[in-house]
Amino acid sequence: MSKIKESKRYGTVFIFCAMVSVLLIFCCLVFSIWEEYKETIINNQKKQMLLTTQSMGENLKVFIEGYQSDLNALCDIEKENYKKTGREDWSILRSYVTNHSRFVYDVILENENGKLLRSVYGYGVASTYSVTEISQEVSFRQCKLENGEMYLVLKKVLRDGRSLSVVLNEKNYYNSLVSNIRLGTNGYVVIKDSKGIILIHPQESQWGINVISGRQEMFPNKDLTSLQKMIENQNRGEAGVSEYYSYWWQDPGVPEVKKVSAYSPAIIGNGFLVVSAVIDYNDIYIPVAAGFFKLGLVFFGIVSVLLGMVLYIGDLRVQKKKDTEEIAYLLELNKILEEMHQSEETIAHQQRLQIMGTMTGGIAHEFNNLLTPIMGYAELLMLELPEGEENYDSASEIYEASGKAKEIIQQISSLSRKNMETAFKNINAAKVLGRAIKMVSSVCPAHVHLEKEIALSDECFLGNETQMNQVILNICVNAIHAIGHREGTITINGNRVSSDELKQYKLSSVSEEWNYYLRIDIADDGEGMSEEVLKQIFDPFFTTKKNGTGTGLGLSLVEQIVHSHKGYVFAESKLGEGSVFHVFLPVNEQKEQEEQQETEEESGDRLRLLVIDDNPKVLRLLEKNFGRLHVPLTACMDFEEARKALKEQEVDAIVTEHDIAGKSGTDFFMSLQGQYPDIIRIIMADRVTREILEAKKRKIIDEYIGKPVSDSAILKAVKNCKERV
Structure with missing residues (x-):
């Protein structure tokens, strides 16, 4: 008995496995048949849609060519009448509009500037949305007339510069020849020009807009990436069928759907229009699925099991997607927090600069009030004491020190405002560079070598010595930072050049006021800069240094000072090869003179x-x-x-x-x-x-x-x- 029971148990297991195998094979067979049948139906539907667009394109071409022939005839009639009588005979044109009122709304005559000369109903063109050139004289347009309605216009330019246009009723054309074409439950036909401007669409609010940019304005939160790829093919004049994701623009809420669009060009002369038939992807295969409904009921149990597995896998995918989105959100949040932190530091730095600028004005005022009697009485003492005495030398030291203090106060004051005038003097360039180089050598570390080659003698320029010292020092300090802790060299060259040498750098504008410039080159063999960094070095607050080690104002101030001296400054650099800054200052032909005091x-x-x-x-x-x-x-x-x-x-x-x-x-x-x-x-x-x-x-x-x-x-x-x- 135990052997029989065991044999039956094995038989039951075998039958169950066999049934499951048969069911699986049958499911695979049914699925294969379904896929093949569905693809056949869909491909046939696509071919029919493409034939529909091609047929409509031919009809549209014939429609336009017919009215183009009418337009040519009207132009000839108008020209002949005008030659005989010297004026336009509108009785024929008015009769033409009346007899063709199904599609013809009006005939318009315009001058060479597009201004209305005459029309049957008195309305001129207010706006033009689309222009397709048929020939050199004739164009097919979409326009809005002064009555506020949209029309299709065939326009021909006459030899005397005027133009005659046949205005076609766009609504009648759509209602008569386009709207009666049914494609599924929501399908429709769209006509566009070669630039993507919508000429015909079930929704009149979309007439005259660009199929991509116009819809982005109407529906700013919709993703049109898939639609844009198909439109690019259409705008190239291609014919074909595409599946893409878009929206039902007429439905409330503008739901997203998968669509099938067949499109073909309608060639009209030198240009073309695009005829597109659009259908919901579901409208094709849902009827096919109905035939398999009963078969689906038979396998409902199997599907239920598989559905459970799919749901489980889907839940895992959803959870994975949520985790991915959460990680992306946290990364974005971290990025935003970092940007906010940097912004807070920049704002705080700007506030400190504003406070310093406000304080500078008051400090300068008080110091000037103190320096006035110091300089004045020192000058009086110098006038009253004979030269060479110890007291005269002391008074002279007081006067010179107060003069330098005055200049420093002016520099501090200039930092609080941009583009303010500064008292310039005619100063010797060689002397200024010599003193600036001494100042730079005092701040150079031991591993940075300073070399100079100054080929200047009596050349002078109008400027401020303290400011020029600041220019040289700021550039050299940047060079020291670029060299870092390794051995390096800073080279300062100075010579006199013609304005032609400045022009060779292809600057946007070089002043013709000066014939010669002082050229100062400051080169280093540091780490160099990329092109992206090089474009921003003169921007305020831009710095490549770590937070807290640089303000980003040094080179910005350099550019401001050089421009105030009517000069030019720019840099050349390559990563790993160092940098060189070029400073050009106009030469003042007048030699250095001592200021003559009033007597x-x-x-x-x-x-x-x-x-x-x-x-x-x-x-x-x-x-x-x-x-x-x-x-x-x-x-x-x-x-x-x-x-x-x-x-x-x-x-x-x-x-x-x-x-x-x-x-x-x-x-x-x-x-x-x-x-x-x-x-x-x-x-x-x-x-x-x-x-x-x-x-x-x-x-x-x-x-x-x-x-x-x-x-x-x-x-x-x-x-x-x-x-x-």
């Missing part, structure tokens, strides 16, 4: 001055100095006191502090323009602002001088104003 005779008793300053020490010093020169001086501490003084005595020149008790000196001078037109007006300022430059340009003031001031600076400014008059 007492040049001032004379003819000059009567009014000085306004809220610092009594400055006023006392100026009264003493001008008293020594026998120049009458009236000192006032505010603008109201100055107004009273002007009423009581005659004044040749007024010199005032730019800002006194919150009131502007330019406003004060503006109020005096009509009352005292002949008085010379001079502003004293810690730094030259845009307001001062604008006031001088508008002749509200005659001149401005930088603080700290002296009697010679005021007399020189007055003399310059008189010479200009």
